[in-house]
Each structure stands twice: as C-alpha cells, then as structure tokens.
Amino acid sequence: LCPARGFREDPSRPGLRDKAMPRPAHGSPAALRDHGFSLDCLDSRGFLFGPSLAQELGLGCVLIRKRGKLPGPTVSASYTLEYGKAELEIQRDALEPGQKVVVVDDLLATGGTMRAACELLGQLRAEVLECVSLVELTSLKGREKLGAVPVFSLLQYD
Amino acid sequence: LCPARGFREDPSRPGLRDKAMPRPAHGSPAALRDHGFSLDCLDSRGFLFGPSLAQELGLGCVLIRKRGKLPGPTVSASYTLEYGKAELEIQRDALEPGQKVVVVDDLLATGGTMRAACELLGQLRAEVLECVSLVELTSLKGREKLGAVPVFSLLQYD
Numbered sequence: 639l640c641p642a643r644g645f646r647e648d649p650s651r652p653g654l655r656d657k658a659m660p661r662p663a664h665g666s667p668a669a670l671r672d673h674g675f676s677l678d679c680l681d682s683r684g685f686l687f688g689p690s691l692a693q694e695l696g697l698g699c700v701l702i703r704k705r706g707k708l709p710g711p712t713v714s715a716s717y718t719l720e721y722g723k724a725e726l727e728i729q730r731d732a733l734e735p736g737q738k739v740v741v742v743d744d745l746l747a748t749g750g751t752m753r754a755a756c757e758l759l760g761q762l763r764a765e766v767l768e769c770v771s772l773v774e775l776t777s778l779k780g781r782e783k784l785g786a787v788p789v790f791s792l793l794q795y796d
Numbered sequence: 797l798c799p800a801r802g803f804r805e806d807p808s809r810p811g812l813r814d815k816a817m818p819r820p821a822h823g824s825p826a827a828l829r830d831h832g833f834s835l836d837c838l839d840s841r842g843f844l845f846g847p848s849l850a851q852e853l854g855l856g857c858v859l860i861r862k863r864g865k866l867p868g869p870t871v872s873a874s875y876t877l878e879y880g881k882a883e884l885e886i887q888r889d890a891l892e893p894g895q896k897v898v899v900v901d902d903l904l905a906t907g908g909t910m911r912a913a914c915e916l917l918g919q920l921r922a923e924v925l926e927c928v929s930l931v932e933l934t935s936l937k938g939r940e941k942l943g944a945v946p947v948f949s950l951l952q953y954d
C-alpha cells in the first residue's frame with residue numbers, strides 16, 4: 639500500500655485472487671453480526687465485499703455509487719480527492735428514515751469518501767451504526783473525520 | 797430494464813436490496829460448480845456477484861477493470877459502447893497460461909463488454925469456459941458475439 643502513488647494500489651486484489659483466502663463463511667465478522675438491517679457498500683471496490691457480507695449475515699445490500707450511475711431520483715454528497723472533487727449518490731427511496739445501516743468499503747485512507755457516504759445516509763435519515771473497511775491506513779487518521787461513528791477495520795497499516 | 801434509456805437501469809439493485817432474495821448459499825448455480833479454477837468479474841457491477849460466487853465455490857476471483865484502475869503491468873482490450881469506446885484491463889500476471897476461467901457480469905446486452913473480456917483473457921492465454929450473467933437481454937443477441945463460448949444467464953428478458 640502506497641499512498642504516495644495515489645491510492646491506486648488495490649488492497650483487495652491479491653487477497654481475492656487467492657482461493658485459499660479465509661472466507662466469511664468460515665469466520666464471520668462477529669462485530670457485524672449483531673448490527674443493522676442493511677449494508678451500504680461503496681462504488682466500486684466496496685462492491686467486492688458488501689454483497690458477500692450481506693449474504694453471510696442475511697441482510698439487504700444498498701449501493702452507494704459515483705455520480706450518474708444510479709437511475710431514478712437520487713440524493714448526492716460531494717467529497718474531496720487528492721486530485722479534485724467527486725460525488726456519491728444513493729437512491730432517494732433506498733432506505734427508510736431511521737433504518738440502521740453499516741457502511742462497507744475496501745480502504746479507509748483520508749476518510750473523505752466514507753464521510754460523504756455518512757452524509758448521504760444522514761440525508762435519508764438512516765442511522766449509521768458503523769463504518770467497516772477491509773484496510774485502514776492509520777497514519778491518515780480517516781476515522782477522525784467520521785466523528786462519533788465507530789470504525790471497524792480488519793487490517794491496519796501505517 | 798429499458799435498453800432505450802441507455803442501460804442505466806441497474807438490474808442488480810432491487811434484488812440486492814431485498815434481504816429475502818435467494819442467496820447462492822441456498823441454491824448454488826450447479827452449472828458453475830464443476831467449472832474452472834478462477835472467476836473473472838467485470839468492473840463494476842460484476843463485482844456485486846463475482847466474489848460471492850467465488851466464495852461459495854471456493855474459487856479465486858480476478859478483477860477485470862475499466863482503464864486506469866489497476867496498478868502494475870496490464871493488458872487491455874477496447875469495446876464499443878452506444879456512446880463511444882471504452883477499455884477493459886487485466887493485470888498481466890493475473891492468470892497462468894491455460895488457466896480455466898468463468899467470466900461474471902450482471903448484464904449481457906449487446907455483448908460488447910463480455911467479448912472484450914474474452915479477448916483480454918485470450919491475450920493471457922486463459923481458457924474461457926463460460927460467460928455468466930445475472931440478466932440477459934435476448935433480443936440484443938449478445939451471446940452471438942461470443943462465438944463458441946457458452947453463455948449462462950439466470951434471467952432472460954426480451
């Protein structure tokens with residue numbers, strides 16, 4: 639993992655390729671099991687893990703996508719990248735007000751994307767129970783951007 | 797599903813959102829079980845299904861991504877969209893020559909994307925056993941673009 643190279647290293651790639659990688663079916667993340675009613679996964683590498691977790695936990699899975707990808711009425715939130723700005727969207731009817739959700743992505747770096755996801759979910763009045771990431775780059779202090787929302791990461795790197 | 801609206805309807809969205817959706821764990825696609833050694837899933841909605849299938853079948857999962865998303869040496873193949881051209885990439889070392897693969901995507905429409913994926917895999921001398929799609933729009937005859945490669949789709953619409 640090399641932030642200086644622009645987060646283009648893909649933390650999910652080598653693990654997925656390895657068929658001997660431990661699978662959730664053989665070691666479910668207990669931290670998630672008692673949580674919410676919906677998983678929200680982030681476009682597009684969050685898609686690699688969100689549906690598998692949802693399947694394992696018997697939860698529904700809602701997509702948060704980059705701008706322009708979702709049909710129908712959406713709400714959006716923008717976030718800052720190292721090289722500009724971007725927008726995330728969710729469908730306006732994706733969640734009920736008060737619905738509990740856990741947000742899933744592959745990498746927590748500066749936390750900008752995850753914070754935008756939480757803002758989006760706030761617009762729908764969903765309750766974010768936790769943000770979950772496969773990898774966390776701790777030196778970038780992304781979790782500080784998320785305020786009171788708990789963060790769970792499976793692997794931490796400086 | 798409405799091709800005239802530019803394939804922006806997302807066939808995977810309502811099903812994923814429903815936590816009562818049948819999950820592979822309760823009805824594995826038998827057609828896949830005896831197949832290859834690797835699943836290749838397509839950026840980005842193929843990511844919603846490929847890893848879950850790979851997990852269920854105990855296979856590795858290799859990512860085929862849009863241009864510029866994968867680090868390291870890649871090979872690429874271009875394909876035609878209704879509104880221009882696009883490129884798919886795979887990492888050069890992702891598969892061994894002769895390795896058997898099944899390609900996974902959410903939607904088979906005109907077949908251009910799936911064909912580009914098969915071309916990519918041909919460049920790595922992998923053997924494509926089958927192309928698998930959640931939804932097939934049969935009137936667009938995408939499977940004819942794939943030549944002798946068998947196509948399996950779970951749902952068919954005109």
